[in-house]
Amino acid sequence: MPTLDFTLNGRPVSVVAEAATLLVDLLRGPLALTGTHVGCDTAQCGACTVLLDGQAVKSCSVLAVQAQGAAVTTVEGLAGPDGTLHPVQEAFIACHGLQCGFCTPGMLITATCLLRSRQQPSDAEIAHALEGNLCRCTGYVNIVAAVRQAAAALSEAQA
Amino acid sequence: MKAAVDNPDAGRYGSGHAVRRIEDPALVQGRGRYTDDLAPAGQVFVRFVRSTQAHGRLVAIETAAALAVPGVLAVYTGADLEAAGVQPLPPARGFKRPDGQPMSTPPRRALALDRVRHVGEPVAAVVAVTREAARAAADRVVIDIEALSAVSDALSAVAAGAVEVWPGAPGNVLAEAQAGDAAAVAAAFAGAAHRVALDLVNQRLAPSTMEPRSVLAWVEGGRLNLSLSSQMPTNVRAGLAATLPGQNLESVRVRVGDVGGGFGMKSVLYPEDVFVAWAALQLQRPVKWQAERLEDFLSAAHGRDLLSHAEMALDARGRVLALRVRSLANVGALPTGSGVVIQLLIGPWVSTSVYDIPAIDIKVSAVLSHTAATGAYRGAGRPEAIYTIERLMDAAARELGIDGAELRRRNFIPPAQMPYRNAMGQTYDCGQFERLLDQGLALADWPGFEARCAASLARGLLRGRGIATFLEWTGGNALEEQVQVRISADGHVELTSATMAMGQGIATSYAQLAVDVFGVAIDRIRILQGDTDRANGFGSAGSRSLFTGGAAVRVAAQNAVAEGRELAAQALEAAVVDIEYRHGRYEVAGTDLGIDLFELARRQPGRAILAEGGAKAAAPSWPNACHLCEVEVDPATGAVQIVAYASVNDIGRIVSPDIVRGQIEGGALQGIGQALCERVVYDADGQLASASYMDYALPRADLFRDFKTVFDESVPCLTNSLGAKGVGELGTIGATPAVVNAVVDALARGGLGREAEKLQMPLTAETVWRGLRRDFGPGLKLPD
Numbered sequence: 001m002p003t004l005d006f007t008l009n010g011r012p013v014s015v016v017a018e019a020a021t022l023l024v025d026l027l028r029g030p031l032a033l034t035g036t037h038v039g040c041d042t043a044q045c046g047a048c049t050v051l052l053d054g055q056a057v058k059s060c061s062v063l064a065v066q067a068q069g070a071a072v073t074t075v076e077g078l079a080g081p082d083g084t085l086h087p088v089q090e091a092f093i094a095c096h097g098l099q100c101g102f103c104t105p106g107m108l109i110t111a112t113c114l115l116r117s118r119q120q121p122s123d124a125e126i127a128h129a130l131e132g133n134l135c136r137c138t139g140y141v142n143i144v145a146a147v148r149q150a151a152a153a154l155s156e157a158q159a
Numbered sequence: 160m161k162a163a164v165d166n167p168d169a170g171r172y173g174s175g176h177a178v179r180r181i182e183d184p185a186l187v188q189g190r191g192r193y194t195d196d197l198a199p200a201g202q203v204f205v206r207f208v209r210s211t212q213a214h215g216r217l218v219a220i221e222t223a224a225a226l227a228v229p230g231v232l233a234v235y236t237g238a239d240l241e242a243a244g245v246q247p248l249p250p251a252r253g254f255k256r257p258d259g260q261p262m263s264t265p266p267r268r269a270l271a272l273d274r275v276r277h278v279g280e281p282v283a284a285v286v287a288v289t290r291e292a293a294r295a296a297a298d299r300v301v302i303d304i305e306a307l308s309a310v311s312d313a314l315s316a317v318a319a320g321a322v323e324v325w326p327g328a329p330g331n332v333l334a335e336a337q338a339g340d341a342a343a344v345a346a347a348f349a350g351a352a353h354r355v356a357l358d359l360v361n362q363r364l365a366p367s368t369m370e371p372r373s374v375l376a377w378v379e380g381g382r383l384n385l386s387l388s389s390q391m392p393t394n395v396r397a398g399l400a401a402t403l404p405g406q407n408l409e410s411v412r413v414r415v416g417d418v419g420g421g422f423g424m425k426s427v428l429y430p431e432d433v434f435v436a437w438a439a440l441q442l443q444r445p446v447k448w449q450a451e452r453l454e455d456f457l458s459a460a461h462g463r464d465l466l467s468h469a470e471m472a473l474d475a476r477g478r479v480l481a482l483r484v485r486s487l488a489n490v491g492a493l494p495t496g497s498g499v500v501i502q503l504l505i506g507p508w509v510s511t512s513v514y515d516i517p518a519i520d521i522k523v524s525a526v527l528s529h530t531a532a533t534g535a536y537r538g539a540g541r542p543e544a545i546y547t548i549e550r551l552m553d554a555a556a557r558e559l560g561i562d563g564a565e566l567r568r569r570n571f572i573p574p575a576q577m578p579y580r581n582a583m584g585q586t587y588d589c590g591q592f593e594r595l596l597d598q599g600l601a602l603a604d605w606p607g608f609e610a611r612c613a614a615s616l617a618r619g620l621l622r623g624r625g626i627a628t629f630l631e632w633t634g635g636n637a638l639e640e641q642v643q644v645r646i647s648a649d650g651h652v653e654l655t656s657a658t659m660a661m662g663q664g665i666a667t668s669y670a671q672l673a674v675d676v677f678g679v680a681i682d683r684i685r686i687l688q689g690d691t692d693r694a695n696g697f698g699s700a701g702s703r704s705l706f707t708g709g710a711a712v713r714v715a716a717q718n719a720v721a722e723g724r725e726l727a728a729q730a731l732e733a734a735v736v737d738i739e740y741r742h743g744r745y746e747v748a749g750t751d752l753g754i755d756l757f758e759l760a761r762r763q764p765g766r767a768i769l770a771e772g773g774a775k776a777a778a779p780s781w782p783n784a785c786h787l788c789e790v791e792v793d794p795a796t797g798a799v800q801i802v803a804y805a806s807v808n809d810i811g812r813i814v815s816p817d818i819v820r821g822q823i824e825g826g827a828l829q830g831i832g833q834a835l836c837e838r839v840v841y842d843a844d845g846q847l848a849s850a851s852y853m854d855y856a857l858p859r860a861d862l863f864r865d866f867k868t869v870f871d872e873s874v875p876c877l878t879n880s881l882g883a884k885g886v887g888e889l890g891t892i893g894a895t896p897a898v899v900n901a902v903v904d905a906l907a908r909g910g911l912g913r914e915a916e917k918l919q920m921p922l923t924a925e926t927v928w929r930g931l932r933r934d935f936g937p938g939l940k941l942p943d
Contacts, residue, residue, distance in 0.1 A: 045452070085184075089188065128860075136368060
């Protein structure tokens with residue numbers, strides 16, 4: 001079995017994985033990071049979304065070996081080292097952007113990816129970016145509002 | 160700690176204030192504890208082998224090849240469970256067949272025996288040390304099924320000569336319920352100035368909690384322990400005690416962590432749960448099953464699936480004289496108790512809704528077919544009933560040539576008639592339906608519609624508006640709750656409830672109610688739920704938790720403060736009557752003598768103050784609302800765009816403003832999903848054609864978000880001490896008819912007239928495009 005070396009939430013990891021292992025199973029199993037969720041079996045729901053070298057990917061559709069040498073960020077890696085919540089996390093709480101919380105990790109990661117490329121996205125752009133993430137509870141209303149608020153907070157922090 | 164307790168603003172997160180949910184910090188950091196996140200040492204994994212046939216005789220099951228896969232511990236079949244004495248799941252009961260005999264249901268077993276009755280029914284189960292080994296071995300189990308013919312919808316099931324699902328249900332009619340006064344209704348129809356009739360399809364839906372079902376069982380201290388994603392842990396415990404040999408209520412402990420959505424789907428014990436529990440006892444190891452999405456589509460409870468012929472009689476002025484409904488409910492092959500009671504009893508209770516309709520004649524037949532069982536799904540019977548009457552109201556308005564809002568206005572139950580007993584014998588405590596309508600019409604700018612319609616037409620689009628004024632029944636008729644309180648020396652107040660969190664934020668609402676009484680900061684409050692060793696009760700369903708459990712929270716908290724007052728009097732050597740309590744501190748009136756609540760707890764035996772309390776609502780609560788929708792339809796493509804959605808909601812007193820808004824709007828999108836895009840599809844052979852999110856169209860972020868949502872708090876519920884009404888299902892119930900009425904209106908205005916009423920959900924672009932060309936499909940012909 002291949003040994004994988006990659007950066008996970010800012011720290012180097014070295015882990016053995018079978019060639020057929022999916023990234024999500026490596027994360028949830030041997031690496032015990034259970035914040036990344038599995039909500040479907042057809043790459044539709046997006047609950048398993050993680051950042052792979054800064055790009056949001058559905059970790060149910062990525063082989064673990066594809067993380068070799070890459071940087072992987074999961075929901076557990078969004079907050080700062082001192083525990084300070086990422087502005088996206090903060091906005092989801094402030095805007096009541098989650099109910100059951102199961103889709104939330106994927107939503108947070110997708111939103112983080114969007115806000116790296118678009119500083120002031122319109123609501124339509126936010127909704128479009130979230131189209132690959134399903135939520136059954138919120139009606140998406142407050143999720144989009146949270147991403148909008150996070151965008152404002154991030155640009156304020158950069159100003 | 161002292162600072163927090165002494166903070167004079169500590170009560171600011173009490174009820175009525177928008178607060179940050181206490182659930183959220185863990186959930187946004189990936190620190191939730193959903194069942195599959197638990198990974199006890201030595202856990203092993205189940206993979207079910209499921210029927211590929213809708214109906215067939217089990218000829219043989221070959222397991223040798225599967226057993227040879229490395230890592231496989233065991234492969235079990237229905238015969239193994241039968242030999243071990245595992246009982247079928249508790250059957251649906253309480254209704255009669257058309258011939259007057261008690262209903263009889265096919266046994267719902269953990270694993271099928273002799274016969275399979277729907278695609279996806281578990282037939283065998285592999286247990287292995289890894290998920291991968293279990294999967295590989297399951298692929299090597301060979302099941303020989305002699306396929307038999309199948310029926311997959313209610314009309315086919317009741318057709319002459321249809322194959323029978325179960326000998327105990329002749330003609331596939333499992334049970335029938337009839338209510339009302341048929342003679343009075345017939346007389347009213349005979350003398351009516353106006354009569355309208357509609358055939359309505361309330362299609363089958365997949366509840367689609369984002370977390371699929373999940374269960375982990377193990378043996379600890381000689382007891383069976385189960386951790387699973389459930390809304391009703393006590394019900395699960397009872398079901399396991401009834402099905403597993405040698406088990407009883409004391410020997411089973413059920414725990415629930417975070418639940419990734421419930422919507423009613425997680426309110427029952429499933430065959431898979433029984434197998435996992437049995438396997439843990441058998442193997443003496445932790446045994447886990449995590450459903451794949453496909454498995455939830457195949458074998459978790461579906462919702463709705465009701466075909467109706469509905470008629471309304473009105474006098475010349477538009478007063479409704481009578482309502483007659485005939486319905487067939489497809490409850491699946493192995494029906495659940497909830498699936499039957501929802502259609503035969505609960506839905507009919509609200510058939511006349513907010514209208515003063517003197518006479519009803521309703522008959523619903525529960526029909527077996529070779530499909531998955533139906534059960535509770537958000538609204539559970541009320542969406543079907545409200546859809547029926549609200550479609551009829553619009554049809555009647557067209558018949559009479561008056562505005563739909565005006566027709567509703569003429570038929571509302573006036574406040575002076577409260578309490579009001581409806582034609583189904585249900586008593587509403589309160590409601591100001593006309594006032595909600597007026598607010599709704601203003602919020603939606605109802606008078607400005609014609610101008611907006613003209614503007615849409617100028618852009619080549621058909622515009623329509625829809626309205627739904629309605630109420631619903633909440634509480635599950637399980638109206639009593641108990642809560643335990645523990646004020647501990649570590650600075651926390653713990654409240655334990657048997658109701659269940661499933662994402663609705665009930666812990667935050669309970670915490671706010673506790674803050675009202677204790678006056679401490681909300682971060683001092685902890686809500687414990689989901690452990691049958693600590694609390695037992697009905698669980699959370701039917702929008703009952705706040706007005707039953709929340710009322711109990713307040714009583715229990717008040718009892719705890721009273722208990723503390725006694726203890727403080729002793730500690731301060733003062734009379735009880737002289738002790739005042741405020742913001743986490745007891746003081747002797749008129750002195751500077753006092754003691755902090757948590758310091759007082761520290762001085763007690765066990766370093767805690769204990770109390771409990773309960774509450775019982777006198778009757779259900781009847782939340783009600785006015786939902787209004789506007790749509791644009793592109794006649795070239797049939798595509799429907801919701802362009803406005805407004806609602807005024809009476810849920811009585813509000814504890815958590817953000818949470819109830821989230822319930823209404825998130826719930827409304829589920830109702831919109833039924834109106835526009837969702838449908839479970841079985842083909843004629845009973846194969847499930849909508850078994851993934853590529854085929855089952857769940858609403859996505861770009862469908863609609865611009866809700867205008869208003870609450871009218873001026874009509875508190877009179878049946879519980881909080882004055883609260885259930886909120887969890889209201890939005891879903893109202894959205895479906897509001898949206899469909901708007902699309903029908905758009906097509907009616909667009910030239911179809913009354914013929915537009917033949918449209919059936921879901922109103923996909925194809926359905927609407929065909930409708931615009933007067934192609935409405937074969938239509939319904941319910942048997943007499």
